[in-house]
Amino acid sequence: SLFQICVDFLVRNFDQVEALGNNVDGFIRRAICESLVSQGKFTSAAFDAIAEDGIESLELVDCAEVTQDQLSGALQKLIPAGLQALILNHAGRCFGPTTVRAITSSLPPKPLHSLFAISIGGAYLLTDMDAASLINTISHTVSSIEFKACPLIGSKFCEAIANSYSSSQADNDANLTELSLEDLSLTKESLCCIATSGALRQLQSLSLQRIECLDDETMDTILSVTTTSGSLEGLNLSDNPLLTDASLSSIRKCNKKGKLRSLQLAGPNHISALGLEVFFTRGIPDLPPPPKLYKLDL
Secondary structure, eight states, X not given: OHHHHHHHHHHHTGGGOSOOOTTSOHHHHHHHHHHHHHTTOOOHHHHHHHTOTTOSEEEESOOTTOOHHHHHHHHHHHTTTTOOEEEESSOGGGSSHHHHHHHHHHOOOTTTOOOOEEEEEOOTTOOHHHHXXXXXXXXXXXXXXXXXXXXXXXXXXXXXXXXXXXXSOTTOOOOOOEEEEESOOOOHHHHHHHHHTTTTTTOSEEEEESOTTOOHHHHHHHHHHHTTTOOOOEEEOTTOTTOBHHXXXXXXXXXXXXXXXXXXXXXXXXXOHHHHHHHTOSOOTTSOOOOOOSEEEO
């Protein structure tokens, strides 16, 4: 396509690029970043051009060449200037205590800052306490949270989500609408802590992938919280081997308002063909009608 031709030309000559300009949106920046990474040209200088002042979203597909100090310095400029989304795949060494401090110290007063989405993958330096501190600070405006393959985060992180988005606080205006946790070392107690706090009451999208402790009982506790609002539209429970047909019943019960449109159950589990047949059977007493799905992944 003409678009790809332009991206390829720009990447071939990226050593001559000082800045992309504010008119280059996040989609284009991601495409440029992907091409730079695939060609081994995503250097620290390239990062500076991608993460220039005034952008609304910073999305990096691979942060291997970005240092923690470099990312921290960029975020200290981007966040006060109105950064709305921070998405780091393969964050590696660049997202750790220094970066967390840079974010928490750079946020303007609560009514003013605009960060609403954060997605961090592969941050092996991010500790449980630092992740908790981050959630406590950004929760007033952030409604979309994703953490993947961050080996050090656990119970404190979950407690921070529970407390920051709890429904028990009368003055709590924080609403969590999207939560994605993947390949994390969490316990059943930590997941139930999030659920029982009411933090998931407004959830529209939930993804729990490769969570070793996730079983039917825990899933029922989590989904029961979303039943009242009935706002859940997307659910991804892929690669959870402890789940059985019992979780299908919990999924159907939580869909009282019929908003569920995407269901992903791929990977090893104990969900059977018979269980799926019952799941989509109409007229079962004490169960709402089966969901009308646009997407089903088994």
